[in-house]
Amino acid sequence: MANILIIDDNDAVCTALKTLFMLQGYQAHSVASEQQALAYLANAQVDLILQDMNFAKGEMTGSQGKALFYQLRALLPDTAIILMTAWTSIDMVVELVKAGACDYIAKPWDDERLLTTVAKALQLSQLQQSQQRLAQKQQARLSAFAGKDLCGLVFASSAMEQLLQMALQLAPSNAAVLITGENGTGKEGIAQVLHANSPRKHKALVKVNMGALPADLMEAELFGAEAGAYSGLTKTRLGRFEAADGGTIFLDEIGNLSLSGQMKLLRVLQTGEFERLGSSVTRKVDVRVLSATNADLTKAISSGAFRQDLYYRLNVVELHLQELKNRRDDILPLARLFLRGEKTLSKEAEQALLAYNWPGNVRELQNICQRALLLAPEAQIQPADLALPQEETSGKRALDDFEQQQIEQALQDAGGVIARAAKQLGISRQALYRRMEFYGIATP
Structure with missing residues (x-):
């Protein structure tokens, strides 16, 4: 129940306002002067202040109210303040609204407009306080990672906090890690954190997108090839494993690796040894292997498309990234990161982002923010500027999982x-x- 303080020297006004607010379920208390207001606030917490601008008989300049407003704003920077008076200048009202007053109500007031203004001010204040609490928790989370390299990752959800804590715990080891999750959830970012906080951080992190490599060139890409090993190759080709020697290799979409390539990879994991394509010379490397997939490798094992022994070698530890729709607290911090401080989100735009289902996860959020950054006509982005797909927002809302x-x-x-x-x-x-x-x- 919100607690409202009324500051007005007119007893009839105070009685009418307290009655109006109490009928709406608010708690209301009134004082008649600046001194009484400051004394009351020293011992009580309020959610909103409704402040008159003139307190002395015959005073009409608003200077008393202006001085009090600045005192209250310094004392309670996060408390909603609404100004009310029949006598003051428009210039002063504009100044105080710019300084943080929620609104201005003229006397005699309209009950419906006053109640609407109070409700909106309280709602905005609660939202700001909620965001401040989230920001404070985020700061506390970040302090827990002091001295660690998070590679620019931004998060506010407990799910990402726990995942990063586990990744940092694994980082100093040489253990193979399998990173799982849907497309666009940020698997590569976790691989970067694992490498950046490992003893191998001064060596290369070599990234290989297995899904983008032609099947007939995949083994040559990974393990290298001698000149003439296949048509068109006129000089020795260095493989990704040799390039990553002493460092880390990240094999994204590992489920696309051919069975013959899987056999060679298994050998590298077991012994560090391999041969280039077209060569009988055995080479040895010291490489930590991180891999990622959005596929169910256990099903691929059942169908014979993936080796079970390789799976267990790759999956010493699994780190699973949840979908963005299950990490709602990450949405707005990520959106602000992608907007780079060049534009801001309106409250309505923030609500639209939170209500959307994000089938494309973080990658989709990044694309939508980049498009809005380029096309939004104003400095503040509105819901229409986001151009969220209608079929996703017309169904059950994402936060509507509890009645x-x-x-x-x-x-x-x-x-x-x-x-x-x-x-x-x-x-x-x-x-x-x-x-x-x-x-x-x-x-x-």
């Missing part, structure tokens, strides 16, 4: 304690805050 009644009941059962309600629903506190924002449920 409003379920969330309200959980909050009631938990006595308004967010952590308890989140635990009852089986989601994180951040996820619960997102859904409360989605439904317009006020923070208890």
